[in-house]
Amino acid sequence: MTLDRGAPAALYDEIGRTYGRTRRPDPRIAAAIRAAVGEVDSVVNVGAGAGAYEPLQTVLAVEPSRVMIDQRPAGAAPVVQGVAEALPLPDRAVDAALAVLTVHHWSDVGAGVAEMRRVARRRAVFFTWWPGRVAEFWLLREYLPAAAETDARHAVPVEQLLRLLGPAARVRSVPVPHDCTDGFGAAYWRRPEAYLDAEVRAGISMLARTEPTALRAGLQRLEDDLRSGAWRRRHADLLAADALDEGYCVVTVDL
Structure with a gap:
């Protein structure tokens, strides 16, 4: 299944069904996002999904997918079904x-980006990743190059964001903890067996957007390497690390 960038609601209506189980917000990443948002009184959460990392100061969430909206917890900020390109503010x-x-x-x-700049008085904040760095992640480099190609087609280069935001924009790396509770692309860098779980893969867009047949052989090699111990011998350095910089970052601009 390959889905284009132009259909975010359709995409998350399809892959967002497992988010409540596999994409739980990680407190350390949440702290990095809160620090970037800073001391403010009101926030709009754009592409808000099920509400992960939503600051308490959020006054409105904007999300195109009804499946994601329906997973938002009781007491979450008010939400409207809409898109980033036309914020209702x-x-x-x-x-x-x-x-x-x-x-x-x-x-x-x-x-x-222009809409976020339009509606915000003080600051725009993005949690994203450097696509080139993620392409070097062991899962994609060694086992699933087709997923790397998918990510390259859809990911937004940080350099593009910086050009759109202007010279005042700044970038801060966000290392991924070894026990990260949010199952995004590189979250399981020290827990490789997780990628063999179809439910985990369903919540990772670069895997969910890649044809299953293009992943099958690589996943079988990963399973074989885990069974034989080859993966652990090759990546012994990872087993001693508490966090890893895999290219995830916060991009912030003061307006």
């Missing part, structure tokens, strides 16, 4: 606009 309506692991699904990244 007046100019300078909130202190900060936040977008977490979502820009790769927008149909027009420039328009979405």
Whole structure:
């Protein structure tokens, strides 16, 4: 199954069904996002999904997928079904606009960034990744090159975000903890057996967007390497690490 960037609602109606089980927010990543948002009184959460990493100051969440909206917990911020490219807010309506692991699904990244700048008075914040770094992640490099190709087609280069945000934008790396509870692409870097779980893969867009037949042989090699111990011998250095910088980062601009 291959889905294009222009259909975020359709994508998450399909792959978002497991999010409540496999994409639980990690407190350490949440702390990095909170620090980037800063001391503000109001936030719009753009591409809000099921509400992971949503600050308490959120006054509105915007999400295109009804499947994701239906997974938002009781007491979450008010939500509207909509897209980043047309935020339902007046100019300078909130202190900060936040977008977490979502820009790769927008149909027009420039328009979405412009909308975030339009509605925010003080700050725009993005949690995203450097695609080139993720392409070197052992899972993609050694086992699933087809998923790396999928990611390259859909991911938004950080350099593109920086050009759109201007010279005031800044980037801060966010290392991934070895026991990360949010099962995004590289979250299981020290727990390779997790990638053999179809439910885990269903919550990772670069895997869910790749034809299953293109993943089959690589997943079988991974399973064989785990059974034989080859993976652990090859990646012994990872087994002693507590966190790993795999290219995930926070991009922030003050307005």
